[in-house]
Amino acid sequence: MYSLLLAIIYVAFVSLGLPDSLIGAGWPVMHRDLDVPVAFAGIVTMIIAGGTILSSLASERVTRRFGAGLVTAVSVGLTAAALVGFSVSDSFWMLCLWAIPFGLGAGAVDAALNNYVALHYAARHMNWLHSFWGLGASISPFIMSYVLTAELGWSSAYLIVGVIQAALTFVLLVSLPLWGKVNPRIPDDHAAEAEPSGKGGLHVPLAGALRIPGVVSILIAFFAYCALETTVILWASTWLVTDRGVTPATAAAFASLFLLGITAGRFLAGFLADRLGDRRLIRGGFATVGLGVVMLALPVQTDALALAGLVLAGLGCAPIYPAIIHSTPVNFGRRNSQAIIGIQMAAAYTGSTFAPPLFGALSAWAGMWVFPLFLGVLVVLGLLMSERLNRLVARRGRVGQPAP
Incomplete structure (x- = not known):
């Protein structure tokens, strides 16, 4: 159980890094096709950042209610849908619209997955997992370069990564029974502690x-x-x-x-x-x-x-x-x-x-x-x-x- 779920999480971290550098890699072509100034990339990234910050702050309440596994799966599914939405966007306002679920999904999965790994796995895995995230972030520019060189259009890169994210969503949904069977690396420190999957327990308010x-x-x-x-x-x-x-x-x-x-x-x-x-x-x-x-x-x-x-x-x-x-x-x-x-x-x-x-x-x-x-x-x-x-x-x- 431990090793199988860990392997899935490693794949998840590679996949999570994939979308992060797509906009930067493709924007020199995207802004021309969308007929907007180069500086408009900042608008898209600000929308994504805003959604990410909001979902990060809400992640504790959501994860306690539904569990880290389900939150991770749904959040990756949300980013997959957003990436497919990017691939069919033919105007800048559509890109901005799809940036909202992209940011919301990215923030929630980041917080839920990082906390789960912190609770259940050793420090070496946290470092290696984030190294795998860097691997994913390094791969996506090559995907964008390939589709542009092959004259498939920048939208194909978003579609490819979106399909990868959708496949990961399916794997995560299938793996949900495993998330509650991995023992935490540190003992409970409260009587009302959450179960290993991160589901349940008392809500900790932001101010608290x-x-x-x-x-x-x-x-x-x-x-x-x-x-x-x-x-x-x-x-x-x-x-x-x-x-x-x-x-x-x-x-x-x-x-x-x-x-x-x-x-x-x-x-x-x-x-x-x-x-x-x-x-x-x-x-x-x-x-x-x-x-x-x-x-x-x-x-x-x-x-x-x-x-x-x-x-x-x-x-x-x-x-x-x-x-x-x-x-x-x-x-x-x-x-x-x-x-x-x-x-x-x-x-x-x-x-x-x-x-x-x-x-x-x-x-x-x-x-x-x-x-x-x-x-x-x-x-x-x-x-x-x-x-x-x-x-x-x-x-x-x-x-x-x-x-x-």
């Missing part, structure tokens, strides 16, 4: 979750990490070209290596996760990213140091996201984990959505040279807030208090 000591700290840390990651993904190439004078081709290659560093780093972190523990992975990850940012900022003539710093930053980023999620049940208790992970997802999407345009506005005013400084502030903020949570958890342990 935010009042738990340490929750605000980890939300800020998660916001800072996701803000940093997406800012690098969007702006690293531009900074390398405009501030360092690197050729566009070299800059693009090393910007992609940042993403590959995250994917490979999560795979490698999986072998060390159980031995080091989540806290050391988070601390070491932020410290490694900080070193990479320092290498970016050093005023040296050679570009090799900056390029190596970008790769190092990607490797440092790798374990932070999975470790924050995986440590949530231990830090705050199983009863609270679904609610807090849902809020964490909302904080993550908020950082991912607003930090890159914020840096864009800042760089337009002050200059692109502020790129390493902007990243440095986010690294320090994330590290300080995660360490503050560690001190709170350690203090609670010393006085013998159970998890909230």
Whole structure:
């Protein structure tokens, strides 16, 4: 049961990564076919982000009522329907309409699936699963490239990924009996604890979750990490070209290596996760990213140091996201984990959505040279807030208090 469901979840993470980079890969062609400006991509992604944030915040109540397995299956089905809707959209307003169920499905499945894995599987699997998500996100641009090269049209890429998601929905529905048969990795910490599938139990209100000591700290840390990651993904190439004078081709290659560093780093972190523990992975990850940012900022003539710093930053980023999620049940208790992970997802999407345009506005005013400084502030903020949570958890342990 354990291994079979885990294999299904691995496939699910690959499939969940597939849609995330489709819009970026296809938009140069899509905006011409839809007869809209290039900048309108931001409207679509903002709609998706808004739906994702809303469904993440609602995930705790929904998952407690219906269970993680059913929520995951329905949410993947919702994204499948949205992707098929994208494939038949011949106007921009239709694209915006289908972006709503896409965002709602993505947020709910992200929160439900991450919490289930945090409750039932070891830290190594959380890292490897997120590495598989990166694999899926890396595959979809190749799907878009193939259909465009074959002159099948960008809509074919959405249809292909939509069919894959629909097939996964069927597999998830068939696997529903397995979700309640996998024992949790940590014991119940409340009499009214949810059953292993995540169904039932007492609802944890948003306001109540935010009042738990340490929750605000980890939300800020998660916001800072996701803000940093997406800012690098969007702006690293531009900074390398405009501030360092690197050729566009070299800059693009090393910007992609940042993403590959995250994917490979999560795979490698999986072998060390159980031995080091989540806290050391988070601390070491932020410290490694900080070193990479320092290498970016050093005023040296050679570009090799900056390029190596970008790769190092990607490797440092790798374990932070999975470790924050995986440590949530231990830090705050199983009863609270679904609610807090849902809020964490909302904080993550908020950082991912607003930090890159914020840096864009800042760089337009002050200059692109502020790129390493902007990243440095986010690294320090994330590290300080995660360490503050560690001190709170350690203090609670010393006085013998159970998890909230």
